[in-house]
Structure formats: C-alpha cells, structure tokens
Amino acid sequence: VTVFDQLNSRPADSLLALIKAFQADDRPGKIDLGVGVYRDAMGRTPVMRAVKAAEQFLLETQDSKKYLGPEGDLQFVRLLEPIIFGNSPKFAQRLAGIQTPGGSGALRLGAELIQTANPSAKVLLGTPSWPNHKPIFASARLDVKEYAFVDLTSQQVTFESVVSALSSAREGDVVLLHCCCHNPTGIDFTMEQWREIADLLVAHRLVPFIDLAYQGLGDGLEQDAAPTRMILDAVEEALIAYSCDKNFGLYRERVGALYVVARNADDVRKAESNMAGLARVNWSMPPDHGAAIVKTILESPEMTAIWRTELEEMCRRINGNRAALAAASPELAFVSRQRGLFSNLSMRKETAVALRANHGIYMADSGRMNLAGMQPADAGAIVAALRAEGC
Ligand code: PMP
Numbered sequence: 001v002t003v004f005d006q007l008n009s010r011p012a013d014s015l016l017a018l019i020k021a022f023q024a025d026d027r028p029g030k031i032d033l034g035v036g037v038y039r040d041a042m043g044r045t046p047v048m049r050a051v052k053a054a055e056q057f058l059l060e061t062q063d064s065k066k067y068l069g070p071e072g073d074l075q076f077v078r079l080l081e082p083i084i085f086g087n088s089p090k091f092a093q094r095l096a097g098i099q100t101p102g103g104s105g106a107l108r109l110g111a112e113l114i115q116t117a118n119p120s121a122k123v124l125l126g127t128p129s130w131p132n133h134k135p136i137f138a139s140a141r142l143d144v145k146e147y148a149f150v151d152l153t154s155q156q157v158t159f160e161s162v163v164s165a166l167s168s169a170r171e172g173d174v175v176l177l178h179c180c181c182h183n184p185t186g187i188d189f190t191m192e193q194w195r196e197i198a199d200l201l202v203a204h205r206l207v208p209f210i211d212l213a214y215q216g217l218g219d220g221l222e223q224d225a226a227p228t229r230m231i232l233d234a235v236e237e238a239l240i241a242y243s244c245d246k247n248f249g250l251y252r253e254r255v256g257a258l259y260v261v262a263r264n265a266d267d268v269r270k271a272e273s274n275m276a277g278l279a280r281v282n283w284s285m286p287p288d289h290g291a292a293i294v295k296t297i298l299e300s301p302e303m304t305a306i307w308r309t310e311l312e313e314m315c316r317r318i319n320g321n322r323a324a325l326a327a328a329s330p331e332l333a334f335v336s337r338q339r340g341l342f343s344n345l346s347m348r349k350e351t352a353v354a355l356r357a358n359h360g361i362y363m364a365d366s367g368r369m370n371l372a373g374m375q376p377a378d379a380g381a382i383v384a385a386l387r388a389e390g391c
Contacts, residue, residue, distance in 0.1 A: 077097040121173050155185075173204075359388070
C-alpha cells in the first residue's frame, strides 16, 4: 500500500472547464457570462490605474521585504476600517482585525476561531451560496445547517424560511450573511428585512458572520456597507470576512482581512491572540504585496480618488448591463433589481449546455451569470437565446 493510491480524485472545477470551452469556441458572437471576475467594455479584467500607481510607488520606495508577522500589515487593516464600518462606529473599541490571504482566508480563519471558541456552534447558511462556503466551514469541523433563502423561479427572497431558520437556532450559533451583492443570486435583503434579521440575531443571541467580498460593486461603497453597519450596531459579537480582491481588482494577490467585534476589551485581546495563533499554523503570514498596494492607495488622497472613480465606473457598467437586459425582456426585469456581479437564472443544466452549444452563450450549469461578461448591445442576443431554449 502506498499513500497516494488511497486517495479518491475530486470532481474537476466546472467553471475552469467553462473557461477552456469558451476559449476553444471560434464563433465570433460568443459571450462569456461564466467566470466570476469583473470585465470592462473590452472584455478585459485590467489592473486598475490606482493599483498601477501604487505599484509604481512601491517599486520606488519599498526598501525591505522582511517578515511582518502573522497579523500581516496592521496599517492596511486599520485603513480599511472606515470604509467598511464608517467613521467612529460605536463598537470601534470592541474591534480586532488581522490581514488574511483573501476573503477565503478570512472565512477559514473565522471558522477556526469559532471551532476553537465554541466547537458545537452550528453555522447557518442560506442557499444557494458561494460553493466554497460550506466546504470551508466543514473543513474547520463545524456543522453547517443549510436553509433555502430564495426561490429562483420567482427570484424572490423566501423570508419566512430565514425567520424560521434563525428562530430555531441555538444561542451562540453562527449565521453567515452576504451583506451586499449576494453570490450567486444578486438578491440582497431589503433594509427592512436586514433590520428584522438584526432583531432575530439579538433575540436569539446568534453570531453574524458577515462575508463582504464585493463592497462598492452594488450601489457604491457607502450604500453597500449599510446592512453591515446596521447589524454591527445591534449585536454584541460578530465576525467580518472582507475581501479587496474584487473592489481593487487584485484577485490573485489574495488580499483580505478578518475582523471580530467582541463584547469588551478583554475578549478583543483574546480574539486577537487566537487569530494570530491560528494564522501562524495555517499560512504563518499573509502575502504582503496586495495589502501593500491597498495601503498605499488608502494613504494617498490622490490614489484613493482614482480608485473610487474606477470602482464607481465598474459599478455603473454592471448596473447598466442589468438595465439593458431588463429593457430587452420583461421576464428579466428582476435582473435590474439585483446587485453585484451575479444573477442566477432558474434553469436546468441541459439548458445551460444548450445555450453554449446552440448560441455560444456561456454561463455556469447552475444558471449563474456574470453581468460584467456582456455588453449592453448583447442584451438582445442573450434574451433571444434564452427564449429559444425555453427559459
Ligand atoms: N465570499 C464570496 C461570496 C465570494 O464570492 C468570494 C470570491 N469569489 C470570496 C468570499 C473569496 O474571495 P477571495 O478571492 O478574496 O478569497
């Protein structure tokens, strides 16, 4: 017996297969709504101008790459705080933060922190969700309890199922929440529903684990932060997994942070030391370059202004595409009410396959489409293809 012959292969990532299939397709009108990255009007995912300026600055001024420590660059962590939490929120004294390898690293670290503090906590996850959520929590040996939060046929939130899931949870259970730009559905709760969720969290003493991976790509930085701030104002304890990989276009640089809101200064210190210890045994220290870029941008009013303008432009383009699809078909009116990179049409896998084969329109088999993958002028072709395939 050898070690590796005892392994079973895992299924291939279907989105990566989709990229290859799209590249191999030589039809001129093909449209890629598959992969989850922002695309500009030329179909590119460019390095943002603010990022280029920061990299230039770093190239000229960075004089050492010595180790920083498991918590990464704490100046980066601090500079993000007003963007996420606003200026002087009332929980500011109860906040701890650590730099992580992307939002994924923040989720994993948060999961392990919960596992360390309260291993019997269940994680409530509204479905559908980002496919990596469940495995991340499960691999930290936490029990994940899924509940449907949305009906894709009607494209409506099924709020009673949210209320029922939260009401039947036990004190200390964790509730994963996409506080803007839901992946994969684009369906965000209304502010009123968020308020009800905050009340349920408080009433049942549940711990929100907020996943913020797309701030600024819904309605703008401030607007997208509103549900997060409202919830954090209400609860005693929370975790926030933040990603800069989308809103700074830094994807492969792996830029993120995990924040914890705790009850008092004592708990903050305990959370901080545990986060650092868990980081140490996972990746020792987070990669620096991307965080150094974000820090450089946020330390410079000029670069920050460029970044904000670029982000607003990205946001406008996505919402313009949403409006174009809605204008091309009344059945797709819901797309213009959804936010972020994605919407998830209700379709069978065979339909997604037929859209590729018969029309050169590529989306995930689940019916998830990336709204940044199209041009407004593509709306007619997309609607015609959907109608031809009976959806
Ligand atoms: N949360 C959600 C909802 C996401 O969609 C993603 C990335 N697709 C992440 C977290 C992780 O982001 P990162 O690439 O920064 O690890």
